[in-house]
Amino acid sequence: MTLIKSISGIRGTIGGKPGDGLSPLDVVKYSSAYARWAKDTTKKSKPTIVVGRDARISGAMFESLVCASLSGMGCNVVNIGLATTPTTELAVVKEKADGGIILTASHNPAQWNALKLLNGNGEFLSAVEGAKILDFAEAEDFVFADVYDLGSISEKDYLQAHVDHVLKLELVDVDAISKANFTVAFDAVNSVGGIAIPALLKALGVKNIVPINEQPSGYFAHVPEPLPENLIDTCKLVREQNVDVCFVVDPDVDRLSIISEDGSMFNEEYTLVAVADYVLSKKPGNTVSNLSSTRALRDITEKHGGTYTASAVGEVNVVTEMKATKAVIGGEGNGGVIYPASHYGRDALVGIALFLTHLAKSGKTCTELRKTYPNYFISKNKIELTPEIDVDVILVKMKEKYRNEQVNDIDGVKIDFEQEWVHLRKSNTEPIIRIYAESINQQSSVALAERIINEIKRLI
Template sequence: MGKYFGTDGFRGEANIQLTVDHAFKVGRYVGWYYGREHKAKIVIGKDTRRSSYMFEYALVAGLTASGADAYLLHVTTTPSVSYAVRTEDFDCGIMISASHNPFYDNGIKLLNGNGQKIEAEVEARIEAYLDGKIEDLPYATREDIGRTVDFASGRNRYIGYLISIPCRDFKNIKVGLDCSNGSSSAIAKSVFDALRAKTYVINNEPDGTNINRGCGSTHIEVLQKYVVENGLDVGFAYDGDADRCIAVDHKGNIIDGDKILYVCGKFLKSQGKLNGNTVVTTVMSNMGLYKAFESEDINYEQTAVGDKYVAENMLENNYSIGGEQSGHIIFSRYAATGDGILTSLMIMEACVEQKATLCDLAKEMKVYPQILRNVRVADKKTARENPKVVEAVEAAARALSTEGRILVRESGTEPLIRVMVEAGTEEICAEHVNNVVRVMEEEGLVVE
C-alpha cells in the first residue's frame, strides 16, 4: 500500500485526510497522464454522500485544466463505472465513494481502461505528484481546455446490460432489496422490476448523510427481519457503492460471500462454465467453504485480502468466479470488478434454473465458528510487528494446529488491525482472539 492509496483507493474523512485539494491534484495528474498522446476521456461516477458532489467538481476542475474531457455518470455504482470504461472507449474511470464507510468518509477509486483497479505504478506516480516530488504540470489553454459532458445515458446502458444477463425472468418471485441509501438506490429496483420480480425495497431514500447508516450489507439484520416479516422469497443487501452483496434466504439466514461462492461456483460447474474447475477466494474465507468445495470436487485458490488481488488472479488464470466473504464477488464473463447487483442476479439464476430456494442451495456448506475483532491502533505496522504480539499469534497458531487458524492483518482502508480466529467452537475462537488483543492493550498499541 502507498501513502495515500490503500487496497481500495484513496480514502479518508472528507476534508480531513482526503481534501478538495487532493481531488483537484488527482484530476490534474490523471488528465495529464492519459492525455500525453491524445485528448483523454475520463468517466466519473459518485455515490450519495454529501461530499461526493464537492469531490466530483474538484476532480472535474483538475481533469479539464489538464485538457481531459470529463463524462459524468452522476450517482451510480462502482461496477457501472467499470462497465462504462471497458465498453465506451474511456481511458480511465473514477468512482467517488468510501464504500461501506460512514457518510463523512469518502474516497477516490481509479479504474484503468479495462475497468479494473488502476495499476500500482500509476498510483505511485499520483502520490509523488501529491507530495510535490513531480514538477508542476502544464495547464491546457484555449481550445485544448477540457469539457464536461453529461453522461447519464451511460448509466442507462449499464442497467440495460444487467437486465440482459439472466436467461429467465423472475416472475412472481418476491425479492427484497436493501439499497443502503447508496448508489444502488438509483439502479437496483429498475433491474428487478424489468425482470418481473415482485420487488420490495428498503433504505433507498438517500439524503447525503444516511448512506450505510444502520442499513445495507454491513447491517444485514435489517434485511433479515424485513424478509421474514414480509414473507419474501429472498433478499439482497448492497453496500454504499454496490460493489458487494450479502443475501438472505426466505428463513432469514445470512448468505455471505463464502456461501455465495459455494452456490454460484457449484452452479457454474453444473453448467460447464467453471473455468479451470476453480474458484478464487481470499485468506479470510471460512474453512467450511473449502471443505464444501472438496466434497464437490471443486478446486480453489487463495489470495491476499482485497478484491483487487482476486481480480488479478482470475485474469491471469482465466477463472470464472472469485470473491470475498464480505460479498465482493467477481463473475469474469460479465464484469471486471465486484458487482453487487450482478451477484444478486446470478444467485437468482441459480435458484430459478435449479427450481430450488437459496436456503436449499446453501445448506450443504457448514460454517466454522469465526470471530473477527477490529482493533483501532495508532500505527498498524508497529502493532502488527510488535514482538509480543507476534509471539501471541504464533502461540495461538500452535494451539489451533490443523483444527483451526488465526489471521492477523492490517486493514487496507482504516487504522485497524483485524484479528480473526476460526475453530471448532466460539469459545475457542474467543479465547485466542482475546489473548492477542490483550497483548496489544498491554503493549500500549490500542487507541480508543
C-alpha cells in the same frame, strides 16, 4: 480528521486542513495527479476519463471538483453521475475510455469519501501505477492546460447498459427467475443501490419488490457495511414482509449480503460460495478468494473438481490471481462477487442475478440452500490504531510466536490450524488492525479471535 493515501485510492474524512482530511484541495491535487498519469500512460494529449459516484452527502461536491480538475488538465470527461462502482467500471470499457474515477468510500460511514482509480480496462490500478500517482501528487508534478486545450465534460447514464449487460450473461436465466414468482426485498442503505437494484429486478421479471432504504439521499439509514450487527432492523422487516430473499448492498453496490426468508443472515461469506456453486455446476474451473475469506469456497471448488487459490486482500490482488489461474469465479468473503464472464470487478448486480437464478433452479428456500454448504463461522474484529503503534513489529512478533503452525505472510499474517485459522492485517482503508478468525462453530471462532486480540494488546 483522517486521510489515507494508498495504491487503492485516496480515502478520508471530509473537512479539516489540506492533508489532514480529504479537503477540496486534496481532491484537486490527486485528480490532477491521476490525469498526469493517464496522459503519460496513453501518450494522448486528451485522454478520456469516466467519472461516477455513489449518493453520499459529499458526492456532488466531489463530482464538481474532480470533473473540473480533469478538464483543467486537458482530459475529456464522461460524467455518468449517480452510478454503482461496477457500472462505472463497465462504462470505462464501453466508452473505450482511458481510465475512470469512482467517488465512493464504499462501506465507510457518511463522513468519509474517496477517489477510487481505474485503468483503461475498467479495473483498479496496480501497485506500481498507484505509487506513480502518489509520487505525482506529493511533488505536485502536473501542469494544467491552456484555455484552448481544456477538456470537454459530457454526461451520460449507464444504468440501463449495465442492466442489459447482466441480462445477456449466459448463466443468468431470466425465464427461471420470472417463473419462480419471488418476492424480493432489498436494502440500498440510501445510496445508488436504490436506483440500480429495482431496475435490475424488474428486468429479471421480479414483480413483487419490497424496497428498504431505497432513497439515494446519502443519509445512510444504518452503518453502511452490510454486516449482521448493522442489519438487525432490516432482518426484522424481512420477517414481517413475508419475502423470499432480501439483498443488502453497501453504498457503491460492489458488496452483496443476503438475508433469508426467515430473517436470518445467509452470511456475507456465503454470497460468493453460493454463486460459485451455481457457476461451477455449469462451468467447472478454478476459483480465487482472499486470505480472509471462508474455507467453504475451497470445499465447494474441490467438490466440482477445480482448484482453489488464496490471494492477498484487495480486489486488485484477487483479480491478478484469478487471471493467473484462469479462475471462472472469484471474489472476496465480504460479499464481493467477481465473475470474469462479465468483467473483472466486484459486482452486486451480477451477484443478484446469478443467485436468483441459482435459487430458482434449486427449488429450495434460502434457508434450505444455505444448509447445503459447509458450515464455518467467522468472527470479524478490529483494533483501533494510534500513530505510535508499529503494526509491522506486532505482525513479526505474532509470526514468530506461531512459527510452528502453517503461516502465510503475503498479506499480514495468516495462521492456519487444523480446524481453524486467524488472519491479522493492517487495513488499507481505515486506521485499524483487522483480526478475522474462522472455526467450526461460533464459540470457537470468537474464542480464537479473543485470544489473538489479547495477545496483540499485550504487545502494544
